[in-house]
Amino acid sequence: MAGKHIKIGLAGLGTVGGGLWSNLERNRDLIESRSGIRLTIPMVAVRDMAKAKAFGVPADSLTTNWQDVTRSEDVDIVVELIGGVDTAYDLVMDAIDQGKVVVTGNKALLAERGAEIFKRAGEKGVPVFYEAAVAGGIPIIKALRESLIGNHVTGIYGIINGTSNYILTRMTDAGLSFADALKEASDLGYAEADPYLDISGWDAAHKAAILASIAYGSWVSIEDLHVEGIDGLSLSDVHYAERLGYAIKLLSVVKADDEGRIEVRTQPSLIPNEHILASVSGVFNAVAVHGDSSGESLYYGSGAGQDPTSSSVLADVVDAAYAVDTHQRGPGFVPHGHYGEVKPIEDTVSEYYLRITVTDQPGVIAGISTALAAHGIGIRATSSLKPGEMKEAGFDEVIFVLHASRYGTLLAALKEIEAFDYVTAPVVHLRVEQL
Ligand SMILES: NC(=O)c1ccc[n+]([C@@H]2O[C@H](COP(=O)([O-])OP(=O)(O)OC[C@H]3O[C@@H](n4cnc5c(N)ncnc54)[C@H](OP(=O)(O)O)[C@@H]3O)[C@@H](O)[C@H]2O)c1
Structure with a gap:
């Protein structure tokens, strides 16, 4: 017929x-x-x-x-x-x-x-x-709109830009610098002629805004997105993260707090190696959705092409x-729910990784620890592991992994730490997501 x-x-x-x-x-x-x-x-x-x-x-x-x-x-x-x-x-x-x-x-x-x-x-x-x-190619919209319709979404964690993921994978696995990994991605046709949207994080942020809108019921404004790309990431952070048991991924995070405020942020983040998202490599994408009934479900596949x-x-x-x-007439997105206000980034809470470049002298760790403690920020681990090639005579790098704190509080502590005369460069800080 x-x-x-x-x-x-x-x-x-x-x-x-x-x-x-x-x-x-x-x-x-x-x-x-x-x-x-x-x-x-x-x-x-x-x-x-x-x-x-x-x-x-x-x-x-x-x-x-x-x-x-x-x-x-x-x-x-x-x-x-x-x-x-x-x-x-x-x-x-x-x-x-x-x-x-x-x-x-x-x-x-x-x-x-x-x-x-x-x-x-x-x-x-x-x-x-x-x-x-x-x-x-991953049917994540259908999963969120239809398969998970009976759930309150408690969090979405996505690796949703294949170009960035390819670059980070090559930095980790082959030890390429960011510039060399980007060139390789361009030569292989994975990166656009102008890779700005990919490496600045904005392509992933656009997708995160769409996921957040479906999950929480009001269309998220682009001005409310927090976006950090991988363009400033150094190879030494990839190495340190690896030694601490983490992979660095460009991660988009969408979640709501008890007051109904949502956070929609995209940034390079440390993910524990034992979480399945840490093993998503190359140009592949994956999105983990946490629902109050479904628990965690993972959607993995080709994110482009x-x-x-x-x-x-x-x-x-x-x-x-x-x-x-x-003659179905639903518009494809129906505003719903009491969510809507996007949380200021300063109010979001994460664990953090810090890389601090200092002059090699006594009292450095104690001084930094005291400054963090004064802001109520606890230290989970410290390390001064150095990939040999990173060390320059007279300078040292110290690594801290911090307990969860408010981002605004962390920034205030970092401002004080950067004013110490033995701190010789802006402090590198990355989020650690426990997922
Ligand atoms: N490529 C992917 O893997 C991928 C993945 C997910 C989503 N998307 C989305 O899919 C859309 C298309 O992406 P794409 O990769 O297919 O882009 P593309 O290869 O650049 O194709 C766009 C095509 O549209 C044509 N075009 C531009 N303006 C036009 C106009 N006013 N009238 C008629 N044709 C016009 C272009 O013509 P010319 O060739 O003459 O410029 C080009 O052939 C984008 O929104 C992209 O974000 C792409």
């Missing part, structure tokens, strides 16, 4: 859009036999016609004007895969206004303008799907097709 025919308008035929086109060509019959829906793409908006023809898209399906897609009578679902924020926003809003069901993989767009998009989608009764926006990402887009397209078929 022939399935119901649902038609897709695709904007953008680059890495992910091209993958969607090819994978739908390959698996169209399989999808139809599983879903009862026949999917075709009668309209594709591109910037470069020549590149598009290489995919075998018929010339009469191509346009360079995206409004031909959003306004077409022959399109039920609009898939936005052009990337960027401004044009993508206009395109998605126009599609919603035309009553088209929308699929997008655009994390920057959702992080920056998701509140407006879902508000309009709610008003117009148009679903918006966005599985590919977080962790590429043509096929994994277009697999998620295709799953969204099938859900979108069901929505078209059944």
Whole structure:
């Protein structure tokens, strides 16, 4: 029996859009036999016609004007895969206004303008799907929105930027400097020509904002995100962490406190080697979700790339097709719950790792310990282990692992410590997450 025919308008035929086109060509019959829906793409908006023809898209399906897609009578679902924020926003809003069901993989767009998009989608009764926006091929959005719907989420811990994870893995395993590991990631095509969004932490932060919004029910504003990248990380910290029994990962943390304030932060963090997230290496992504009933569940896989990402887009397209078929009108994100206020970063609480460069003289450890104690911060471990190559004559590095303290309190203590005449460089401080 022939399935119901649902038609897709695709904007953008680059890495992910091209993958969607090819994978739908390959698996169209399989999808139809599983879903009862026949999917075709009668309209594709591109910037470069020549590149598009290489995919075998018929010339009469191509346009360079995206409004031909959003306004077409022959399109039920609009898939936005052009990337960027401004044009993508206009395109998605126009599609919603035309009553088209929308699929997008655009994390920057959702992080920056998701509140407006879902508000309009709610008003117009148009679903918006966005599985590919977080962790590429890993179905984490569906897991949070559907599989874990019966849970209060108590925490989300994600390694959600493959480029950073690749760089950190190579610094750890091969002893490469940050610059050399970044160059290798670029040469292998893992890093963008401009790697800023990856290494500054912002790509992961955009995804963390989306996860936080779904988990806690109000769209998190981009201004409230705390973001630190891996660009300032030194090889010596990777070595010290390893010797102390930790791996350094760019970790996105989302959790709520008892007053309903949420923290959404992305930063290089020390993770105990015995936690499964510590062994997520290379370009892979993983997200651990803690639910009050489910306990910890882990989602692991390819966080980017043509096929994994277009697999998620295709799953969204099938859900979108069901929505078209059944006239389902949920917007894709429903504001709910009493959460909303994002906790100031100074109020967040973690354990910390400190690397302090000092002149090698008596009383140094005692002086630093006293300053920390004066702020009520306890020391869990100290070490002056030095990778040989890091030591310079007359200077030493001391390492402290601290008990949990408020970040604002730690910063106040560090200000005093940095004023000591034997402290010769800004103190390096990284969070230690016990997960
Ligand atoms: N790549 C991944 O692994 C991945 C993973 C998860 C999510 N995503 C998201 O998926 C989206 C697409 O990423 P991508 O990697 O596929 O990017 P991409 O390879 O740069 O593809 C984007 C395509 O859109 C075209 N385009 C740009 N503006 C257009 C416009 N106004 N009208 C028509 N076409 C336009 C570009 O044309 P030109 O080639 O002529 O510039 C390009 O072919 C982004 O939002 C990205 O964040 C990507």
